[in-house]
Amino acid sequence: MKQKEKINIAVIGCGYWGPNLIRNFNQISSCSMSMCCDLIESKLDRMRKLYPSIRTTKNYMEILNDPEIDAVAIATPVLTHFDLGKQSILHGKHVLMEKPMVSSSSQCLELIRLSEEQQKVLMVGHTFEYAAAVNKIKEIIESGETGEILYITSTRVNLGLFQPDINVVMDLAPHDISIIIYILGMEPNSVNAQGKSHYQTEIEDVASITLNFHNGTIAFIHNSWLDPNKIRRTTIVGSKKMLVYDDVNPQEKIKIYDKGVEAPSYYNTFGEFQFSYRYGDIYSPRLEDYEPLHKEAKHFLECIRENKKPISDGYSGLRVISVLEAANKSLKNSGKAVPISKYRKMVIDSSPLFTLPAQQAQ
Ligand SMILES: NC(=O)c1ccc[n+]([C@@H]2O[C@H](COP(=O)([O-])OP(=O)(O)OC[C@H]3O[C@@H](n4cnc5c(N)ncnc54)[C@H](O)[C@@H]3O)[C@@H](O)[C@H]2O)c1
Structure with missing residues (x-):
């Protein structure tokens, strides 16, 4: 301009x-x-x-x-x-x-x-994607501190506000989906979703969405307009460390837990089969203070x-809408997995955020 x-x-x-x-x-x-x-x-x-x-x-x-x-x-x-x-x-x-x-x-x-x-x-x-906490989490994951991401659970629930024209997936899940795609730098391969409409015909007020990624990472999203509490919490479980992001906590939005579990690499008898659990330090990183x-x-x-x-x-909008579209399709098909393949090649070709291998683009 x-x-x-x-x-x-x-x-x-x-x-x-x-x-x-x-x-x-x-x-x-x-x-x-x-x-x-x-x-x-x-x-x-x-x-x-x-x-x-x-x-x-x-x-x-x-x-x-x-x-x-x-x-x-x-x-x-x-x-x-x-x-x-x-x-x-x-x-x-x-x-x-x-x-x-x-x-x-x-x-x-x-x-x-x-x-x-x-x-x-x-x-x-x-x-x-502009919040200090989310950018800190992205930085921590990219540094390798958490190890391989095994799974993510994201809960975004409260009482209301019921929308007359869109379901709870379209209303609340865009934030969870954009955060997960942003911090992982990849979009899911497929999506499953289940939900229920309790008060409005065909407009689900509670839903559970599963995002399946090509590398085995799995993310669970729970959204509801029918919950007594306002919860905005994402738990990220890595092979080395675990992290909890609580957006309604004003002081300690992120807590990193040096906790984990190790299975024995070798054992002869049932008696020798023992998982070892690590209970290390918990710390909360300082975050820049600004309004996202x-x-x-x-x-x-x-x-x-x-x-x-x-x-x-x-393209970021497209990635989120593709997942929402697949989730809504799955909702209407009793939670059947819906692949996200249609626009993937174009999305990967057009965005520097994506790290999927070339064959995923087919
Ligand atoms: N980024 C975020 O964190 C965030 C948070 C809340 C809402 N949103 C989004 O913001 C959008 C609005 O949500 P909201 O909660 O403010 O809804 P709202 O219903 O409170 O407000 C929407 C307003 O748009 C007006 N409007 C509708 N059609 C119009 C038109 N043709 N011309 C002019 N005005 C028109 C309505 O009169 C209403 O006042 C939604 O897409 C919602 O998902 C984003």
């Missing part, structure tokens, strides 16, 4: 999440938080009271037709993402789309192609200014 003093941003959707985007963009001096849009007047009224200089509109076309607006962040319900994203790119805007990016991988591909053709930044709001969304917002602006590919680019 031509170098302007400030990048002009607009946010579409001022419900729960949109105001967080507005607050963060408003705090960044290299951009101007210029406009926001919602269909509901009371939401716009609230934004006008908080930020008197921001223009508001009920019609997003006013934003798209404004040549002064450089970029749009979309924080509306997922079923509206594709149309809003497509129109934004076609109107020459850089786009930050909230998770889940869109409703299907074919929609992801269309937006990726369009953004490449129009040379616009397309980024997905996989906020946890602030880092995400700054990264979006930096990608626009420097014409860079975002960490959570359209």
Whole structure:
């Protein structure tokens, strides 16, 4: 883009999440938080009271037709993402789309192609990929400290909020899936999922998803809108060390356990067969203190200014949507494994994050 003093941003959707985007963009001096849009007047009224200089509109076309607006962040319900994203790119805007990016991988591909053709930044709001804790975990795994990752368990549950148009998988699992793919640097080969709708027809409110990776690593995700407690906990079990990431713990989000088990390499009799358990130290690494969304917002602006590919680019969105799609297919087929192969070659070819061997790309 031509170098302007400030990048002009607009946010579409001022419900729960949109105001967080507005607050963060408003705090960044290299951009101007210029406009926001919602269909509901009371939401716009609230934004006008908080930020008197921001223009508001009920019609997003006013934003798209404004040549002064450089970029749009979309924080509306997922079923509206594709149309809003497509129109934004076609109107020459850089786009930050909230998770889940869109409703299907074919929609992801269309937006990726369009953004490449129009040379616009397309980024997905996989906020946890910008969190200090998640980046620390990635660093620890990549350093080899945990050894080979045997399995991961990720629990993201709370009471509500029931969504009328998407199930708990589409609502909560995008974070777990994006974190797991990001820290492991690979996508699963196949997915199984089971779940149940207790209160709304065909809209599951509890689900359990299994991601199977080519190297034998397995990840279990548990999501629910029907749980008495808010839990955001990921346990990573490695062959050398174990790690627990508790996102609701304000002080010690990550704990690393020097614990493990070893089977005897050789034994003659049943009496000699003894596992040995290691109970070593537990430590909690210091983490940088910042709001992940602030880092995400700054990264979006930096990608626009420097014409860079975002960490959570359209392909990152595609990887997560492919897994969600497979999980939903499995949910409707009593948990039958669904392979993720369709887009793998293209995904591997296009992203530096991937480390799968070449034959996996077939
Ligand atoms: N990254 C994160 O951590 C995170 C957290 C929460 C929500 N989200 C995502 O943000 C998105 C929004 O979620 P939410 O919880 O804020 O939903 P919400 O229902 O609270 O808000 C959505 C808003 O969009 C408005 N809207 C709908 N269609 C519109 C249109 N055509 N034009 C203008 N406004 C329109 C609605 O009136 C509503 O105010 C979802 O995709 C959700 O998954 C992301």
